[in-house]
Amino acid sequence: MLADRLNKDDKFDEMLGRALRSSSEPVPTDFTERMLGRIRRAEEQKILAHVVLQERLALAGCIVFGAAAIVAVAAFPGAIAAVFQSIAGSFAERGGALVDRIPQTIEAVRGQWQLYTVLAAMAGFAVYSLVDLLAGDRLRTA
Amino acid sequence: MLVHKVWDQQKEDNWLRLLRSGDHGAFARFIDKYKETVFLCCRRLGLREDEVEDVASETFLAAYNGISRYSGRAELSTWLWSIAYRQAVSYLRKNRRQWRLEAEADESRQVGSDKEQEPAAAIQGKETEKIVWEAVERLPRLWAMAIILYYREEKSIIDIAKIMQAKENTIKTYLFRARQRLKKALTPAFGEDIDVGG
Numbered sequence: 001m002l003a004d005r006l007n008k009d010d011k012f013d014e015m016l017g018r019a020l021r022s023s024s025e026p027v028p029t030d031f032t033e034r035m036l037g038r039i040r041r042a043e044e045q046k047i048l049a050h051v052v053l054q055e056r057l058a059l060a061g062c063i064v065f066g067a068a069a070i071v072a073v074a075a076f077p078g079a080i081a082a083v084f085q086s087i088a089g090s091f092a093e094r095g096g097a098l099v100d101r102i103p104q105t106i107e108a109v110r111g112q113w114q115l116y117t118v119l120a121a122m123a124g125f126a127v128y129s130l131v132d133l134l135a136g137d138r139l140r141t142a
Numbered sequence: 143m144l145v146h147k148v149w150d151q152q153k154e155d156n157w158l159r160l161l162r163s164g165d166h167g168a169f170a171r172f173i174d175k176y177k178e179t180v181f182l183c184c185r186r187l188g189l190r191e192d193e194v195e196d197v198a199s200e201t202f203l204a205a206y207n208g209i210s211r212y213s214g215r216a217e218l219s220t221w222l223w224s225i226a227y228r229q230a231v232s233y234l235r236k237n238r239r240q241w242r243l244e245a246e247a248d249e250s251r252q253v254g255s256d257k258e259q260e261p262a263a264a265i266q267g268k269e270t271e272k273i274v275w276e277a278v279e280r281l282p283r284l285w286a287m288a289i290i291l292y293y294r295e296e297k298s299i300i301d302i303a304k305i306m307q308a309k310e311n312t313i314k315t316y317l318f319r320a321r322q323r324l325k326k327a328l329t330p331a332f333g334e335d336i337d338v339g340g
Contacts, residue, residue, distance in 0.1 A: 012325060013293070015332070019274035020294035025178040025185070028195065032173045035202050036166055042203065 054136055061129030065122050072119065079112060158218075162210050169209075173202055176222050179295070183226040186286055187234065197233050201226045216304070220297060223305045227287075270332075277327040285320035288313055 028034075073080050086108065109116050160168035180201050184194040204225050212221055278286050284306070291297045291305060299317075303310045 012328075013321075015270070016274060016289075016321075016324065017293040017296075019271045020278070020290060022271050023275060025182040027177045027181050031177055031195070031198075032170055035173050035199060036170055038199060039166070039169070039203065039206050 051136075054132055058129040058133040058136065061125050062133070065126040065129070068118075068122050072115075076115060079115060083108075158214070162212065164206075164210070169206060172205075176219065177202075179219065179223065180226045182290065183223065183287070184230050186283065186290060187227070187230045188283055189230060189233065193233065193237075197230050198226075200233075201229045204229065216301070219295065220301045220305060223291070223295070223297075227305050228307075273328065273331050274324075277324050280327070281320050281323060285316045285323075288316040289320045289324070292317055 086105070157168055157171065161172055177198070180198045181194060184197045184201075185191075189197055201222070205222055208225070212218070216224075278289055281289065287306060288302055291302045292299075297305070299310050299313050302313045306313065
């Protein structure tokens with residue numbers, strides 16, 4: 001085997017190792033400082049890119065929700081109006097008797113669950129977007 | 143003695159933990175400890191002086207980004223050597239299409255070239271270290287790298303194979319041939335004082 005013929009104990013190998021180890025490699029004196037500066041800048045850019053992405057997502061959420069709400073109103077005007085009227089009516093006219101209306105509301109929701117699911121998802125996304133837009137940075141750095 | 147050893151190990155573990163957590167102070171120590179190694183790797187692979195610092199910076203940046211994934215199975219220096227080697231080779235392949243070809247052509251160079259065998263008179267008076275380095279510089283780059291890793295860094299054949307992404311037998315061949323060539327080149331300077339064995 002070739003490796004068997006490499007013997008670190010013989011004089012030549014010893015001299016070779018000693019000579020190679022005793023040298024030092026020139027390095028710019030301020031390399032460490034410059035390197036740390038570069039790492040700090042890279043980290044700042046990473047955080048900035050993350051924040052920008054979050055902001056864009058939040059903005060996109062608001063736009064999507066707004067557009068979806070307009071489309072929903074245009075596509076299902078009756079249903080939307082009925083929902084709002086039902087809620088407003090319940091609050092204004094029935095007051096404390098709202099609890100009694102819950103089964104009916106559930107029935108109404110059950111009848112059009114697809115619409116309510118979409119609305120709930122959009123509302124959730126909008127709330128997330130708004131919270132992130134207004135307090136995202138503070139939450140992230142806390 | 144044992145207490146000192148345990149204390150040193152604890153300090154080392156603590157430093158590694160700080161490194162993995164992204165502590166800048168610990169990373170500054172890491173750079174200070176290994177910057178010469180990285181510059182050496184870049185220079186010996188044939189990067190120009192203006193390219194060496196860029197590739198060394200990229201190496202440390204890659205190390206900083208990857209240190210949290212460092213498992214500790216390999217030595218820290220072996221892990222960094224692997225990164226430096228990959229960075230330098232990838233830079234050379236990207237920027238110099240002929241690099242691989244040059245490295246291979248290098249290997250076919252004959253020992254008997256003018257540069258290879260300096261007259262003994264020219265060698266006399268130089269320091270041993272300088273003479274040895276000059277001889278290593280004249281080796282094909284991959285052979286020189288294997289020699290440096292084996293003799294200077296005292297890495298095992300397995301570690302060198304990992305660093306240079308080559309088979310162990312290839313590394314053994316590099317070392318054997320490089321050693322033979324060095325022996326031939328250095329004999330005029332050191333005469334029969336060197337027992338060259340194999």
